[in-house]
Amino acid sequence: MKNFKRILFLFLIALGIAIFYNYPKLNILAGYSAKNTASSVFLAGRTLEFTDANDNNFSPINITSDEINIEEKSATGSVFGLLKRKAVYRKGLGAVLITNDFDTTKPQLTPKRSNPDNTTPFPYGNADQKDSVFSNIDYTKLNETIDTIFNDRNQTRSILVVYKDHIIAEKYDTGFSKESEQLGWSMTKSITGTLFGILKCQGKIDVQQNHLFPEWENDDRKNITIHNLLQMNSGLEWNEDYNTISDVTKMLFLEKDMTKAQVNKPLIGKPNETWNYSSGTTNLLSGLLRKQFNTQQEYLDFWYSALIDKIGMNSMIVETDMSNHFVGSSYAWATARDWAKLGLLYLHNGEWNGEHLFDKDWVSYATTPTPTSNGRYGAQIWLNKGGKHPDVPKNMFSFNGYKGQNVFILPDEDLVIVRTGLTKNADVNTLLKGIIESIKN
Incomplete structure (x- = not known):
């Protein structure tokens, strides 16, 4: 039992040292994952499952795990549950990675946007073009x-x-x-x-x-x-x-x-x-x-x-x-x-x-x-x-x-x-x- 406690103690010390020296990297990894997830889900309309399986599924980002809060439109990324970063989505401004002192309740200015033209065909509007066939194209x-x-x-x-x-x-x-x-x-x-x-x-x-x-x-x-x-x-x-x-x-x-x-x-x-x-x-x-x-x-x-x-x-x-x-x-x-x-x-x-x-x-x-x-x-x-x-x-x-x-x-x-x-x-x-x-x- 004493040997087990000694081994556990040494393991925890080693883990603490590893976290200390790798904290900046883990911070960035969790930040990337949180920011990318918030944008993918709340801006681009993808699912958390799709985002994790595709956009965040590459080394070393794939060691992170993500969760979302639909009500507050936020995403949290974590590395082995040891370090967490949070990103929030703001309409008109997209997602932003935040710090603990960021006031999410403070009103933010947003850009004024024009109404889209959905009747004029592409490229000057957003409607589909009429079919055009060029004789010089294979x-x-x-x-x-x-x-x-x-x-x-x-x-x-x-x-x-x-x-x-x-x-x-x-x-x-x-x-x-x-x-x-x-x-x-x-x-x-x-x-x-x-x-x-x-x-x-x-x-x-x-x-x-x-x-x-x-x-x-x-x-x-x-x-x-x-x-x-x-x-x-x-x-x-x-x-x-x-x-x-x-x-x-x-x-x-x-x-x-x-x-x-x-x-x-x-x-x-x-x-x-x-x-x-x-x-x-x-x-x-x-x-x-x-x-x-x-x-x-x-x-x-x-x-x-x-x-x-x-x-x-x-x-x-x-x-x-x-x-x-x-x-x-x-x-x-x-x-x-x-x-x-x-x-x-x-x-x-x-x-x-x-x-x-x-x-x-x-x-x-x-x-x-x-x-x-x-x-x-x-x-x-x-x-x-x-x-x-x-x-x-x-x-x-x-x-x-x-x-x-x-x-x-x-x-x-x-x-x-x-x-x-x-x-x-x-x-x-x-x-x-x-x-x-x-x-x-």
């Missing part, structure tokens, strides 16, 4: 190409192909449809970047502006411009690693105000000479957008009135953090059709149904390669100028997100292609090549 090859990306390895959830503003192919995995809102992850960055293009077109912002934050005034960071931030070429320190305790995981699952996560980071390179992909940078940009408006309500409304609802992305919700700043790096949800509308806006050089939201010069600017990015990145937009996809035109550009969320824009082919899923390892080059080849010149 529909058999097109559909066979798309079928190859739907399997257990690729874990594709949706494919949408828009040619000359017409949907020529659309397919969804089991449990998904044209009504399903899907998380774009870092495709959200392209939403944030586009808002700067709109402000520039309105003459309200100069992307060469520096002296951006009071914290930077006493050192060389004062020389960083909005342009440098848009190109992720500021020289600021940042670690974007989703597999460890890093700057990005701490920001997304620990910070109350994500717009400040990179403000106090030092320079480790020179602006315009040190490209480094950073979600912290995009949330800095969200903070700069807030500074353009006198009130919080104006800031919240602008994202929707100037862009999201303006082009009929009515399903879209951009989630906010605890400070009610939009998480412009990561947290926009929308249907595949609405994600395609953002691609079409760029395909049409900023014109939407006869109105210019931004001009062609912004598209040229946003798709100009960032110095030292090897032709991979523009202004919050990914590029193919470096030839990452060798069988696809080099002037293709895209909005890309974690785990393989993509909107591909092919100007010469008059194509926008949306792909969403749960793995970044899908053979996108072959998919795009096959779609292009199915359309005869």
